[in-house]
Amino acid sequence: MIRLFIPHDLAAGAELALDHAQSHYLASVMRQDVGAQVALFNGRDGEWLSVVTAVTRRAVALRAQSRSRPQTMGPDLDLIVAVVKRGRVETIVEKAAELGARRVRLALTERTNADRARVERLTAIATEAAEQTGRLDVPAVLEPVKLSKLIDGWDAGRRLLFCDEAGDASPILEALSPQAGGEPWAILIGPEGGFSPAERERLRGLPYAVPASLGPRILRADTAAISALTLWQAALGDWASPTRLGGAP
Amino acid sequence: MIRLFIPHDLAAGAELALDHAQSHYLASVMRQDVGAQVALFNGRDGEWLSVVTAVTRRAVALRAQSRSRPQTMGPDLDLIVAVVKRGRVETIVEKAAELGARRVRLALTERTNADRARVERLTAIATEAAEQTGRLDVPAVLEPVKLSKLIDGWDAGRRLLFCDEAGDASPILEALSPQAGGEPWAILIGPEGGFSPAERERLRGLPYAVPASLGPRILRADTAAISALTLWQAALGDWASPTRLGGAP
Numbered sequence: 375m376i377r378l379f380i381p382h383d384l385a386a387g388a389e390l391a392l393d394h395a396q397s398h399y400l401a402s403v404m405r406q407d408v409g410a411q412v413a414l415f416n417g418r419d420g421e422w423l424s425v426v427t428a429v430t431r432r433a434v435a436l437r438a439q440s441r442s443r444p445q446t447m448g449p450d451l452d453l454i455v456a457v458v459k460r461g462r463v464e465t466i467v468e469k470a471a472e473l474g475a476r477r478v479r480l481a482l483t484e485r486t487n488a489d490r491a492r493v494e495r496l497t498a499i500a501t502e503a504a505e506q507t508g509r510l511d512v513p514a515v516l517e518p519v520k521l522s523k524l525i526d527g528w529d530a531g532r533r534l535l536f537c538d539e540a541g542d543a544s545p546i547l548e549a550l551s552p553q554a555g556g557e558p559w560a561i562l563i564g565p566e567g568g569f570s571p572a573e574r575e576r577l578r579g580l581p582y583a584v585p586a587s588l589g590p591r592i593l594r595a596d597t598a599a600i601s602a603l604t605l606w607q608a609a610l611g612d613w614a615s616p617t618r619l620g621g622a623p
Numbered sequence: 624m625i626r627l628f629i630p631h632d633l634a635a636g637a638e639l640a641l642d643h644a645q646s647h648y649l650a651s652v653m654r655q656d657v658g659a660q661v662a663l664f665n666g667r668d669g670e671w672l673s674v675v676t677a678v679t680r681r682a683v684a685l686r687a688q689s690r691s692r693p694q695t696m697g698p699d700l701d702l703i704v705a706v707v708k709r710g711r712v713e714t715i716v717e718k719a720a721e722l723g724a725r726r727v728r729l730a731l732t733e734r735t736n737a738d739r740a741r742v743e744r745l746t747a748i749a750t751e752a753a754e755q756t757g758r759l760d761v762p763a764v765l766e767p768v769k770l771s772k773l774i775d776g777w778d779a780g781r782r783l784l785f786c787d788e789a790g791d792a793s794p795i796l797e798a799l800s801p802q803a804g805g806e807p808w809a810i811l812i813g814p815e816g817g818f819s820p821a822e823r824e825r826l827r828g829l830p831y832a833v834p835a836s837l838g839p840r841i842l843r844a845d846t847a848a849i850s851a852l853t854l855w856q857a858a859l860g861d862w863a864s865p866t867r868l869g870g871a872p
Contacts, residue, residue, distance in 0.1 A: 465714075472846050474838070526773040573651040589723070589735045589862035591756040597721050600846065608796045608854055613838035 377413040377505045378403060379423070379512050384419040388438040389427070400426070412436060417511040420445040434578040448474035449611045450558035452532070455539040455599055456565035457488045462596045466563075467496045469596070471503035471513050473603040474481040474612060479560075482499055485567035492595050493517055505587055521573065525580065534583045537602050539568060539592065541586035546602065550609040554583060561606060563599045625653060626670070626754045628761050633668040637687040638676070646683040649675070661685060666760040667695040694759055697723035697726040699807035703782070704848055705730050705775050705814035706737045706767055711845045714813075716745045718845070719754035720850040723861060728809075734792040734816035742766055770822065774829065777825045782808040783832045786851050788817060788841065792834035795851065799858040802833060810855060812848045 378400070382390050392400065400406045410426045414436065421443040428435040453475040455466050463480070470478050478500070480491050496515040503514040528534075533553065535546075543549065562577070569577065577583055588598055605611040627649070631639050641649065649655045659675045661687065670692040677684040702724040704715050709757065717834050729740050729748070745764040753761040777783075782802065784795075792798065800802070811826070826832055837847055856862040 427698070469849075470845055472839060472840060472842050473850070507842070509840055545857065545863055587862075589856055591721055591723060591758055592720050592858045593756070597718055597849065600718075601722070604850040604853050605857055607838055608794065613836075614796070615793055 375411060375413050376400065376406070377415065378509070379505055380414050380416055382416060384414060384416055384422045384438050384441075386440065388422075390414065390424070390436045390438065392434045392436070392556075394432060397429075397432060400434050400518075401429050401498050406434075411545055414438060415510045418445060421510055424583060443510065447511055447559065448476060450605065451475050451603075451611065452477045452479055452558070452560035453520075453599060453603060454479045454481050454524065454560055454562045455595065456483045456486050456521070456563065458486075458565055458595045458622065459488075460492070462594065462614050463491060464496065464499055465596045466599045467499050467513075467515060468620065470603060471500045472507045473510070473600065474606045475513050475561075475603060476511070477514045477516060479516045479524065481521045481524060481562075482518050483521045483565055484570040484573055486565045489518065491518055519587045525576065528580075528582070529558075532582065534580065535559065535561045535589055535602060535606060536577050536580075536583045536585045537561070537563055537598055538574065538577075538585045538600070539564070543587040544590060546586040547609060548606050549584050549586035550605065554610060558587060559606065561596055561599070561602045561611070563602060564570075567596055582615055605623050624660060624702035625649065625655070625663050626664065626757070628750050628754055629665055629818055631664055631665060633663060633665055633671045633687050633690075635687060635689065637671075639663065639673070639685045639687065640684045641685070643681060646681065648779050649683050650678050653690055653757045655683075662691060663687060664759045669692060670759055692759065697725060697758065698856075700724050700852075700855065700860065701726045701728055701807070702807035702848060702852060703728045703730050703770075703809055703811045705732045705735045705770070705812065705844065706740050707814055707844045709734075709741070711843065712740060713745065713748055714845045715848045716762075716764060717752045720749045720758070721756045722849065722851060723758065723856055724762050724810075725760070726763045726765060728765045728773065730770045730773060730811075731767050732770045732814055733819040733822055735814045738767065757855075758777065771825075773797050774825065777829075777831070778807075779831050781809055781831065783826075783829065784808065784810045784831045784851060784855060785826050785834045786810070786812055786837055786847055787823065787826075787834045788813070788847070792836040795835040795854050796858060799855065803859060807860070808855065810848075810851045812844055812851065815844055822864065825831060835862075850861060 416422045422438040424436040424438045453470045664670045671687040673685040673687045817870045
């Protein structure tokens with residue numbers, strides 16, 4: 375079944391108009407017509423089986439019928455990633471959505487070459503990936519911020535898995551295994567050139583930081599992000615107990 | 624330092640001519656000239672510091688000087704992946720090289736749409752990724768074969784991690800943890816449409832197969848491949864003991 379994320383409130387009988395892009399997708403790309411069933415979610419009200427009630431050239435209308443899944447959220451997990459080449463950032467955002475991150479924070483580090491990212495486009499990628507992966511929320515993609523500023527304003531209750539390619543950190547499963555017991559967490563992935571010595575020193579000194587190594591080979595930033603998200607979910611997150619999200623078929 | 628994979632034997636003093644594509648890359652793209660140092664490897668003789676001895680418009684020559692790392696191999700790990708869309712297969716091959724698979728076997732399943740893959744291009748992608756990731760061999764990429772044929776000819780000593788998205792399999796770390804103790808292994812990733820019921824039944828019945836679940840969300844084939852490779856390496860492979868590959872700086 376086609377799943378769409380919409381901003382509107384969802385309740386039994388709610389009449390909903392899709393925006394132009396979603397209307398085009400549903401009617402012209404997916405060739406759905408009046409009577410077709412679609413699953414809608416908004417990140418608040420669960421997933422609703424809905425029926426297409428009108429199709430015009432520019433707009434599709436639907437009526438929400440019954441709630442197929444109650445609202446659930448994945449773990450409170452941020453992915454913080456240095457701004458890298460556009461294609462790789464797009465891959466990272468898509469995979470962060472599939473792998474259940476709640477937010478993607480873009481960071482500017484000393485060795486980050488770029489200083490901008492197309493947050494609107496990245497949000498569209500996150501939304502499409504959330505629709506396809508079956509989750510009931512869309513990860514937020516936040517505007518780039520300097521890493522030093524992110525750390526200055528850190529909530530010390532959020533632990534930080536810091537993937538330290540250059541160091542002598544423990545293997546990641548060893549580093550994570552004594553860390554059981556709740557969220558929130560963040561995962562930090564540096565740029566392709568690595569962190570600067572000053573950045574590494576500061577990160578290593580943070581009381582809430584857990585350094586970890588991602589194996590003996592050099593990983594691209596997108597690979598490192600996917601691998602770290604996977605291992606966090608498998609060791610501490612919702613992969614350990616597959617029913618945690620609830621309501622999934 | 625630039626690393627290049629070459630087919631030639633490597634030994635102290637060996638004189639080596641790069642092919643046209645590598646010569647162009649080294650001289651024109653990377654702008655290296657006589658006297659530049661390059662690391663060469665061939666999958667057999669370790670990694671050799673080498674010096675550029677001649678640069679012409681069409682060819683670069685080098686002399687191997689000293690062995691910087693002895694030959695080592697990662698674990699005997701196959702990635703078997705259903706042929707999916709071209710871009711996603713290319714991502715999978717790149718990541719399989721970074722994540723230390725020894726071979727990528729392309730499989731045709733009942734729900735595979737494509738029946739061909741550009742193995743030569745995929746081998747070039749595997750080679751470039753091996754050069755960048757620091758490994759001393761290039762994963763082999765094999766021509767597509769029917770999944771049923773692969774299983775007919777299976778070596779029962781090779782265990783098979785079978786990522787069963789549709790089933791009630793154990794979480795992957797739980798499934799892998801009692802499986803310690805050596806190789807060879809293979810990881811099997813199905814197509815986006817999943818395995819057919821007949822395929823799943825056969826896979827589930829194989830005595831060497833270990834079914835596992837990859838969490839509560841639906842993963843694209845490339846994400847599933849990267850996640851499974853990561854978890855295998857972290858639980859049973861060379862991520863658990865980072866010095867295993869040896870010689871890495």
